Amino acid sequence: MNKYFKKLAIPYFVWLYVLAIIPFVIMAILSFVNNEGLNFSKAIFTLDNFGYLTTSSTVIAFMNSLFYAVIATLTCIVIGYMVAYAIFRSHFKNKFLVMTILILPMWSNMLLRIEALKNIMEPHNIITDILSKLGIHVSLDIAGTPLAVIIGLISTYIPFMILSIYTALEKIDYSLEEAALDLGLTETKKFWKVIFPLSTKGIVSGSIMVFLPCMSGFAIPEILGQGNILLIGNVIDQHFRNMNYNLGSLLAVVILIIILGAIFLVSKFDKEGETLL
Amino acid sequence: MIKQYPGYEQYEVANIEDYGYKEHRLTKKIFKVFRAIVIIFAVFLMYIPIFTIFLQSINSSTITSEFGQITFKWYANIFDKGSLLTAIRNTVFISIWATLISTVLGTLFAIGISTLERKAKRHIMLLNNIPLLNADIVSGIGLMLIFSSLIHIFPYFFGWRTMLLAHIFFTLPYVVLSVLPKLRELDPNLFEASLDLGVKPYPSLYKVIIPAIKAGIFSGMILAFTMSFDDFVISYYTTGNGFDNLSIWIYSSMGRKSLSPSVYAFSTLVTILFFILLIITNLLRGRKQHHENH
């Protein structure tokens, strides 16, 4: 097969370089200059942009991003593992179907789901309204709080975690579990010494799929934080909306460096580069 | 507690503690309850937005914090409201074309990649991971910058063309990643056998390789569609000239606080449709497996 189809990969190399690498070059250049939009005719070389990185609002936004992403990812790991493991251990005939039904909400529009979450986080909402008509009076007011943002992040991204842990669990050879029991490990020990270590790949790829969008997204903190909580994604978005491409690009490059670190980590874990999915 | 075996009373029944183990019945029970609570919580977290969307879709009141009466008028209104209908149409247009194009191209690219030597393969797989792992906002901005620099050559470039290109860009890696493992599992002699039987390379590809990897192609296609259909951030940065997909439409309506309840109705319909499709494909697959077993 080799000699015939090698050339099929060439356009993809070109495509990826043009659309994935060149933008970074442009962004990197934009971080070192001061200009208007994409008009480079009056561009001046400057390092002033970097000073912006240390201003308190940027630092807070970065810290916020890290904080929310870490909390959301850790919670997703714990809850997601329990859910994936429960399905894996269940006696359903078609576990994959159960799995897909469970993560069905993933297929409806994310922004709409966030909006719906925001609505029911208000003290007066459609559900409390229905309940009060039934004579039950409850009230919950978390809209605009950090908790609301974290709940939104978990609700949105946990399906990815469940899916990737489940996939890793499915790949574990059942005879390894029997071998562990045979060698004298109790069910609990078997889990910690065999199943858990063999599913770490799923946890790693799930964590990446949760952590990165949590850290860089701007819609969820904007809607559920109601402007009280700024993550780095919101700051970048604001800069680009205000046509300040220089500062926006600089922050994007910083995010990119973090992500490249993650990609490097993934490629360390799996030489074939097929960890995801 | 030890079970008795009628007819074998003369034998002692083994007790787990004689072998240095204990039964932790209570701990196990507590853990089971805890796990059940966590799972219910997880399902609640994932389904509560869907449930709320459903409630709002049958709510006669346009105020989101009040439930008036049950109504289905929003369902009828989906196709009345001009801008929503346009956004739906745009979304369908973009996601179907992006899915088709990236499925075809992604499969061909994957075949190309599978023939590369180790080093080149690692190189391209690293590049392939970029759109996949990159933050949406960075990808979106990057694409926007590239497209903007072409604006002098193609003045009316921004709009559906740029959005379609962007969607192809971020769906391709999913197809490549789904197809590659199937190619690796392939019998290496399959293609040679076809050539040996006198079929030319490209017809062989179509007749022998593609059928053998179609499961991977299919799952790549589903993934690509899922990602494209729901995308917001990249679309938001790469569109222009008033071309909105559903996500952008929702985002800007939310900004104006003028979200039409019809969109809740549409979302509920989509969820139901996906659910039905899921059941049907599973039934079909189950039947096919049943046939193969007999």
Place this chain on the structure above:
Amino acid sequence: MKKVLIDLKDIVKTFDGQTIVNHLNLQIYENEFLTLLGPSGCGKTTTLRMIAGFEKTEAGVIIIDGKIVNDLPPYARPVNTVFQRYALFPHLNVIENIVFGLKNSSYASKLMFYGEDNLIMEAQDKYPNKKITKHLLNKLINEKIYQDAEYAIKLVNLQGLEYRKINQLSGGQMQRVALARAIINRPKILLLDEPLAALDLKLRQNMHYELKEMQRRLGITFIFVTHDQEEAMTMSDRIVVINDGVIQQLGTPKEIYNEPVNRFVADFIGESNIIRGKYIKENEIEVLNKRIPCVGYKFAENEIVDVVIRPEDWDVVSLDKAVFVGKVISSIFKGVHYEIIAKVEDVELIIHTYEEVKVNDQIGLKVDPYKIHLMRVAQDE
């Protein structure tokens, strides 16, 4: 009288309404090499898995060391298994795989394994000024585990590969790790589920010898499952031939080979000619339309019997000395001997001989009366 180690009493197991093991009774002795032999799907692996505790019995009891273990989970049973595809832990290296069981069993069972009194005495010797704590004993146990691992590694000839990853081992090496991993626990019973099936012929033959030697040296009971009759013959003290979940015959390899009790066993164990014949009277039978002498069987006069003659038991003789005369249909050189198919009285016989014969030749055949085996014809035939 040997001590009974495992006693299977009236064991039944069904899958999806199909009976896999059907009222099986079997006693297994201390320090013996027992092979469960049968075609695939005959219930031999299921029996093994029930002893290990991976499958529940539906009826009957499994008694190990005088105790009913039906409800004992696999981890508490004094047995260890060598799995068909080895089931080595891919995330651990060779030595970590080998110490895995001992290291991760409960503290109480570790104390039992090494003997609490022994450990305390040893600890006092080694650390005379220290207080004997759980921590100290654990440290001592750990040292002992690694000593045991070294011994096990030597026993299976894996020196130098301690820190290899599992995916860098050959099939034969993986096999040895799996063995070492099991025997380090000093089980009373080692269960081996077709452990040699994935190895090539030469390696397999070496392993036959090594396994037998290991069993003798360690003095533990081996229960070996295989569908390969040659494997069973070379290693076993006793063989259990199973078909359709029922024991067909239980005996030493010699008994099974020379005196199969029915057509299934005779067919399954080596090649053989099974010919319908008639028991005329004591020391005389009629077979292939000839009356010939035969020694050592007692049937009713004129009873129809199955006559078993192994291919190597035929003597090819000149026509004038022949009892039977046959026509050669095929003759294949097999290295040491020729395998001939000859037709006598419309019955095709397989014959092994050292001299060359040609197709369509007429040959004379004879058989030693002592080498004729008679079987009762089964009821349902």
